[in-house]
Amino acid sequence: MYVTLFNEFAPATIVSVPSRQQNGAAGSPSRKSQGAGAHLFREGDAAASIYEIVSGVFRLTRVLGNGRRQVIAFGFPGDTIGFPKGACHHTDCEAITAAEVIVHRRNALDTVDGDHETHQRLLNAALREISAMQDHFMMLARKSAKEKMASFLVTLAERNGTPIGGYTSCSLPMSRADIADFLGLTVETVSRTLTRLRKENMIALENPQTVLIRDMRALISASQVSE
Incomplete structure (x- = not known):
């Protein structure tokens, strides 16, 4: 998940593997369960598979040269994760809730044979990721803390x-630190901005893991870059 909505290409859809494929026959997709806190893959691992999320939430991160962590994206049901940089994964990927994924072996996708629908769905997912990543970089550079947080909540509501x-x-399955590292803010700024949005009556914080959006129109307006 990035902080802008996926409008350019086919939307993410939750998929299922037919029962005849669930045994992981050669070349066919299979299902994999992932416990909260477990890594699906790490940066530098050989990228042998691509994953479609069926349930749960994942966090994709990189550690920068100065030792700071950057959260690249959050993966929700319907998202596809694990697109490689060359032959290796370029991020760590950790489940932040119990999760399940559909595993596609890359060597089964490198030929023109196989399921055309699956190939097209994964292609659309790759195009969404490229477009959304570009929007995310622009957001990090141009938006204020309030605009970033409002954008994040609008997209979360969509997902x-x-x-x-x-x-x-x-x-909100992710921590405040996760949100801060995703939006390029400090934890203190994340908490302060959520409080500001609450005082402006756009949201209510039912508990640390749940936000109630009370005025979606105002929140969308707050997410736009101020001129």
């Missing part, structure tokens, strides 16, 4: 929000 009357309830 995992639950309508409650005229409001939208969103789970």
